[in-house]
Amino acid sequence: MKRTRTIQKKKQTPRPGRAIEKSKPGRTTVYIIGDGPIVAEYVSLCSSHGFSTVFDFNTPPETVPSFDSMLVRKSAQIPRDAAFALELTNVDLERKRRNIEMLDKVLPATTAIASSSVTITATEQASWIRHKSRLVGCCALPTLGQQLLIEIAPTVFSPAGTVQVVQRFFQSLGKEIELVQDRVGMVFPRILCGIINEAAFALQDEIASPRDIDTAMKLGAGCPVGPIEWADRIGLAQVYAVLAALHNDLGEDRYRVAPLLKQMAVSGTWWHRALALSEERQSL
Amino acid sequence: MIKHLGVVGAGTMGAGIAQVAALAGIEVSLYDINGTVLRQALERIKTALKLGIEKGELTENQTTEALAHIHPRTRLGELNHSEIVVEAVIEELRIKKDLFKHLEADTKSTTILASTTSSISITAIASATRHPENVVGFHFLNSPTSARLVEIVQARQTSPESVQRSIDFTTQLQKTAVLVQDSPGFIVNRMVQPFYGEALRILGERVADAGQIDRILRVLGGFDLGPFESMDAVGLDLCLSVTQSMHAQTFGEPRYRPHPIQKQMVDSGMLGQKSGSGFYKHHEHE
Numbered sequence: 001m002k003r004t005r006t007i008q009k010k011k012q013t014p015r016p017g018r019a020i021e022k023s024k025p026g027r028t029t030v031y032i033i034g035d036g037p038i039v040a041e042y043v044s045l046c047s048s049h050g051f052s053t054v055f056d057f058n059t060p061p062e063t064v065p066s067f068d069s070m071l072v073r074k075s076a077q078i079p080r081d082a083a084f085a086l087e088l089t090n091v092d093l094e095r096k097r098r099n100i101e102m103l104d105k106v107l108p109a110t111t112a113i114a115s116s117s118v119t120i121t122a123t124e125q126a127s128w129i130r131h132k133s134r135l136v137g138c139c140a141l142p143t144l145g146q147q148l149l150i151e152i153a154p155t156v157f158s159p160a161g162t163v164q165v166v167q168r169f170f171q172s173l174g175k176e177i178e179l180v181q182d183r184v185g186m187v188f189p190r191i192l193c194g195i196i197n198e199a200a201f202a203l204q205d206e207i208a209s210p211r212d213i214d215t216a217m218k219l220g221a222g223c224p225v226g227p228i229e230w231a232d233r234i235g236l237a238q239v240y241a242v243l244a245a246l247h248n249d250l251g252e253d254r255y256r257v258a259p260l261l262k263q264m265a266v267s268g269t270w271w272h273r274a275l276a277l278s279e280e281r282q283s284l
Numbered sequence: 285m286i287k288h289l290g291v292v293g294a295g296t297m298g299a300g301i302a303q304v305a306a307l308a309g310i311e312v313s314l315y316d317i318n319g320t321v322l323r324q325a326l327e328r329i330k331t332a333l334k335l336g337i338e339k340g341e342l343t344e345n346q347t348t349e350a351l352a353h354i355h356p357r358t359r360l361g362e363l364n365h366s367e368i369v370v371e372a373v374i375e376e377l378r379i380k381k382d383l384f385k386h387l388e389a390d391t392k393s394t395t396i397l398a399s400t401t402s403s404i405s406i407t408a409i410a411s412a413t414r415h416p417e418n419v420v421g422f423h424f425l426n427s428p429t430s431a432r433l434v435e436i437v438q439a440r441q442t443s444p445e446s447v448q449r450s451i452d453f454t455t456q457l458q459k460t461a462v463l464v465q466d467s468p469g470f471i472v473n474r475m476v477q478p479f480y481g482e483a484l485r486i487l488g489e490r491v492a493d494a495g496q497i498d499r500i501l502r503v504l505g506g507f508d509l510g511p512f513e514s515m516d517a518v519g520l521d522l523c524l525s526v527t528q529s530m531h532a533q534t535f536g537e538p539r540y541r542p543h544p545i546q547k548q549m550v551d552s553g554m555l556g557q558k559s560g561s562g563f564y565k566h567h568e569h570e
Contacts, residue, residue: 198474
């Protein structure tokens, strides 16, 4: 018995997540990469909670935010001593795969990766890399203000210990945790983007003005912001990526993307332009 | 400014509209075919107004004046002074068409005839009248007394002038109007389909449980209520019937397909708050 246990112990790879558990408070490095707005959100969140934060954007946003902190550094190089990594790409999945493969190559096996699993499951992402057990899915969709809760999706490879480390990391940033199954769209993005898609159909069918749709949802359905304004804040490319992923994954007609939404997402036009246009039309 | 309003049907909806209009200083003729229903409606309004005084929202004077503005009627002909007549009778197209024909005969040719329906085509109702340009929909979200929003529904035949007068009337009631073309679910009932429908699918696929989904929508999303709390409050039977009606009216649009969980819960009598249990237990009813 004793011998077998020793052999097993030797074979065991270091548990992903140990890196951040063993690191000293105030000297822990977190690496963040992904789409613009959500990266900026996590950079300021991590640095304000005392993490030494290194980050990079997939594509630099038009206005690069300045972070007023000694703890923040922008770098295309992944720091080898990073004790935790966040991969927050939702739109360009080829880029996401390159990012994750690179993280797996550079970071020690004890470093856990929390990766946005909104448009592709965490399990599928884990299948791309050698240390499959280090990746845990999370919901990273930009929304309103500070997000006080985060959805976490363990993969079929995730050991409980690694999931706990990821949970504790997000808790240390002041977030409540909800553990959900690893499915495309998770919970919040699937519902919210569904509402936005319905708004796009309504707008396209010209049943009401953008302003009235937003007003109706705020006063009639307890929405904090109207769906059209909300889409603007999240970014249409993100919304479209979620809807297209759901349609692709579930293969049902109910998830088809409103042509108007797709058009606006690919052309980079924002909803507030639609709002202005519809008001112009009315005043003619 | 509207001075005379007619309300047909003294159920919860009709009585609520009468109360709101009377508080806005409008003379209200409240009609019901059934005298008992009418008396009960007046009692309900009195109780609601008394509650308003207790809560400090209304003064004694306001309630006395409001009650003096409400005139119970048992003959449709007595609505002839009304500039707007709002109908809140049973949700059945044949009955509504019949009623609108009678109302048109009994009122002036400029009177706006409004239906509070949430699921019947205003265009179909208007088709029964000789002046369909005067027919609109007033869809009150929740009860008329608590609703902040009214959807003004423009049928194919409704004139822009009738729309404008309806919007002005909503403002007079101190509520916000939004304009929507006659289409299944109007705005809100249509837009909440993914809110309820996707939540039910996420639950059905066991991605998360109802409590989790509600917490995520409230804490992360900032919604007043999560989808399951909201369905419990509205009533699961009503939610199901709205979805079924939209699915039928759109000839099977898959975005509005009801979910088997809804049907099963309605079949089991778990209707939400009103039955004491739905997605949650509501202890006050036990």
